[in-house]
Amino acid sequence: MKHRSIFAVVVSSFLICGIAFSQSQTQPPQKPAAPAGQTQPGAVEAPKTPPAERPFAVTRHTTMIDGKPVPYTATAGELIVLKPNEQPGAAMFFVAYTRDDVKDRSARPLMFAFNGGPGSSTVWLHLGGLGPKRVAMDDEGRAGVPPYGLVDSENSLLDVTDLIFVDAVSTGYSRPLPGESGAQFHGVQEDVATFGDFIRSYVTKFERWGSPKFVLGESYGTTRAAGLSGFLQNRTNGMYLNGIILLSSVLDFQTLFFAPAANIPYIVYLPHYTATAWYHKRLPPDLQAKPLREVLAEAETFALNAYSTALLKGNRLTPAEVEETARKLSAYTGLKLSYVKQSNLRIMHPRFVKELLRDDLLTVGRLDSRFTGRDEDAAGESTDQDPASSGIQGAFATMLNDYVRNVLNYKKDLPYAIYGNVFPWNFSSMPPEMAQMVRGGSLTPPNLAETLRQAMADNPHLQVFCCKGYYDGATPYFGTEYTFSQIGLNGEFRDRVKSGYYEAGHMMYIHKPSLIQLKKDLSAFVLGACHR
Numbered sequence: 001m002k003h004r005s006i007f008a009v010v011v012s013s014f015l016i017c018g019i020a021f022s023q024s025q026t027q028p029p030q031k032p033a034a035p036a037g038q039t040q041p042g043a044v045e046a047p048k049t050p051p052a053e054r055p056f057a058v059t060r061h062t063t064m065i066d067g068k069p070v071p072y073t074a075t076a077g078e079l080i081v082l083k084p085n086e087q088p089g090a091a092m093f094f095v096a097y098t099r100d101d102v103k104d105r106s107a108r109p110l111m112f113a114f115n116g117g118p119g120s121s122t123v124w125l126h127l128g129g130l131g132p133k134r135v136a137m138d139d140e141g142r143a144g145v146p147p148y149g150l151v152d153s154e155n156s157l158l159d160v161t162d163l164i165f166v167d168a169v170s171t172g173y174s175r176p177l178p179g180e181s182g183a184q185f186h187g188v189q190e191d192v193a194t195f196g197d198f199i200r201s202y203v204t205k206f207e208r209w210g211s212p213k214f215v216l217g218e219s220y221g222t223t224r225a226a227g228l229s230g231f232l233q234n235r236t237n238g239m240y241l242n243g244i245i246l247l248s249s250v251l252d253f254q255t256l257f258f259a260p261a262a263n264i265p266y267i268v269y270l271p272h273y274t275a276t277a278w279y280h281k282r283l284p285p286d287l288q289a290k291p292l293r294e295v296l297a298e299a300e301t302f303a304l305n306a307y308s309t310a311l312l313k314g315n316r317l318t319p320a321e322v323e324e325t326a327r328k329l330s331a332y333t334g335l336k337l338s339y340v341k342q343s344n345l346r347i348m349h350p351r352f353v354k355e356l357l358r359d360d361l362l363t364v365g366r367l368d369s370r371f372t373g374r375d376e377d378a379a380g381e382s383t384d385q386d387p388a389s390s391g392i393q394g395a396f397a398t399m400l401n402d403y404v405r406n407v408l409n410y411k412k413d414l415p416y417a418i419y420g421n422v423f424p425w426n427f428s429s430m431p432p433e434m435a436q437m438v439r440g441g442s443l444t445p446p447n448l449a450e451t452l453r454q455a456m457a458d459n460p461h462l463q464v465f466c467c468k469g470y471y472d473g474a475t476p477y478f479g480t481e482y483t484f485s486q487i488g489l490n491g492e493f494r495d496r497v498k499s500g501y502y503e504a505g506h507m508m509y510i511h512k513p514s515l516i517q518l519k520k521d522l523s524a525f526v527l528g529a530c531h532r
Contacts (some may be wrong), residue, residue: 023523051088051177051464054078057410060100063132063152065159071100072158075412078173079205081197089180093173094196095408096164096206099133106210109161109242109526112199114168116220116336119422121172125218125247125402128509129153129519133403135395140370141510143395150399155519160526161214164202169194171420177381189425192227200272203239206322216245219475219506227429228249229455229462239318240459243349243529244452245522247467247507251452252486253427253445255376255479258348259453263311266346266388267303268479270332271351274299275470276369277334282356284331292470292503299332300478310345349473353383361389368505369471372407388505395416453487456496467518471505498525 036189056077062069075096083089113130115122127135127150134156136149140377157163159300167174169185177184185194203209217225227242232239250256257267278292287295310317310325317325325345330337335355340347345426347355353364361378365371365388373387395420404410429526431444456462466484468477502520504511509518 006263022302047395051080051091053080053091057408059408061132063133063156063158065132065154065156067154068190070132070156070219073098073100075410076408079198079201080177081169081194081201083184083432084193088177090169090176090185090194091174092166092169092194094164094166094198094202095126095131096162096202097158097406098162099158105208108211109214109530110164110203110208110211111157111214111216111245111526112164112166112195112202112223113216113218114166114195115218117171117221117419117422117424118168118186119171119420120166120219121167121400121416121418121420123172123396123418123508125216127396127399127403128507129155130157130216130509130522131163131165132156132158133407135399137395137510137512139512141368141392141504141512142396143392146394146398147402149397150403155515157519157522157526160523162211163211165448166195166198168420168422170422171417173414173416174420175414180326182422183424186422186424187248188223188227188429188448190426192231192472193235195224196228196231199232200239201261201279211240213239214243214245214526215241216247218247220250221447222475223251223446224247226455230451233283233455233458235444236363240243241433241455241462243463243465243525245465245467245525246480248469248508249466249480249483250475252447252479252483254447255482256475257445260514263308265349265479266311267308267475268482269347269349269476270303270307270329270353270480271296271299272349272354272369272470272473272476273333273347276352276364276473277332277356279370279471280334280357280364280372282334287331293501294338296470302328302332302480303478304466343508350382353473354381364473365389365391365471365505366473367507368469368510369473370505370511392507392510449483449487455492456488456493458475461529462496463525465495465525467495467502467508467521468499469502469504469506469508469514471503472508474506477501501511 012269042455054077056075059074061074062071062401078091078093080088081090081092099457113125115124127133132153133150134153135143136142168191169176169183184190215225215228225246229241229244255264255268255381270399274295275292278295281288310321326337326340329345330340339355353366356364357372361374363375363383364388368388371388371391401416411519429448466480468480470477487493500518502508502517504514508514
């Protein structure tokens with residue numbers, strides 16, 4: 001299989017809530033024609049008059065957080081963002097929540113939050129509990145019967161930081177301006193630059209340059225957040241952040257890339273398989289009887305030592321070594337020994353979600369492996385849908401549309417794109433000219449870990465918090481562990497990177513006990529990063 005096809009298959013299994021990565025262009029034209037709304041490199045574009053911004057919808061509310069009333073102002077609207085040539089390019093939709101009973105606004109933290117995809121709006125973080133409103137769900141994250149409901153979130157972060165939820169261009173209500181091509185915003189670097197200008201524009205318009213600043217990204221949003229850590233420092237007049245929150249993180253895409261001779265994904269996915277098998281009671285009795293964290297410690301040790309060595313040895317393994325490795329792998333995954341052997345000791349995640357509960361005619365969720373579903377073809381190799389995504393998508397989409405129009409009073413006839421068309425997505429994490437010369441363009445899976453490392457080196461006060469769900473099969477928690485083990489090999493950043501672990505999936509906040517813990521963890525992180 002060609003590299004292009006492999007990468008397309010891998011990334012298509014990653015994106016949040018069923019969105020598929022676009023297949024990026026692998027052979028860029030030598031001298032591409034400029035899309036509509038763009039100019040050839042080096043050309044001077046005539047200055048344009050920025051379009052009039054639509055008036056913001058401003059409403060005032062009060063919510064209860066930790067048993068105390070918190071008055072706040074909600075501002076829903078769009079900001080015009082500039083292209084690299086400082087010409088207007090797109091209007092980005094946002095909802096900002098600012099606490100009212102604050103005497104010194106300059107000391108009040110400010111957090112920009114966004115989901116990922118690429119191609120996902122920020123409905124999930126917005127209405128998942130970090131904002132002042134939350135989709136009504138039971139403690140496990142099930143939303144019930146349509147048309148669903150919305151409740152106050154007593155675990156919102158609004159008591160400790162103002163919140164701005166932003167939709168990427170071509171998602172939500174965010175769109176390119178008339179005459180502008182969406183393609184110029186659809187790529188790793190393009191997307192970072194667009195969000196960077198939104199943040200610059202917001203803090204300027206609302207006089208928040210003096211506030212402590214945080215960025216929270218989920219899923220592909222963590223890729224964006226890492227890119228912003230460098231972009232804001234170097235390209236936005238030296239805007240240094242206090243902290244970055246990476247929720248269900250992927251900075252190094254090779255951790256998700258099940259390609260021939262690529263061993264890392266098999267290693268970092270293994271503990272997730274163990275957690276999932278433990279939850280569904282598919283582990284051997286001796287392992288099943290142990291607490292989850294204890295079992296995971298054993299699985300992690302096996303993954304980093306005996307299993308990684310076996311994968312590296314490949315066909316040089318002796319029959320006895322194959323037998324021993326297969327036996328342990330079967331134990332830690334809950335899969336049949338014969339299946340493990342047939343898979344050459346390499347269990348790809350799309351197969352695991354089908355195989356674990358196949359005898360019960362069930363599949364497990366990708367975003368959250370606590371959820372189960374049933375496919376039409378139980379004997380097949382692929383799933384019909386992700387039961388975790390299907391279980392919540394309708395509730396979030398319905399309540400977002402109702403809430404924005406009838407509570408925030410922001411009325412627009414344009415469809416709110418829960419998922420937007422951002423295809424094809426340019427996955428090169430370097431400037432185009434460098435990518436073509438050094439790495440063959442977008443063939444190389446992006447890795448923003450180095451950008452974050454450099455940002456932390458340049459800004460000694462930058463703190464990082466990683467939120468990891470044990471049941472997250474889209475961005476496995478041990479993949480984040482691996483990525484950060486390769487950042488600062490001398491341990492220079494060890495005290496500046498913190499982690500929270502949750503017995504939930506990709507969107508751990510839909511699980512009520514995890515949301516409660518997440519609120520405690522992030523509140524402590526924000527307050528600590530503001531007072532160092």
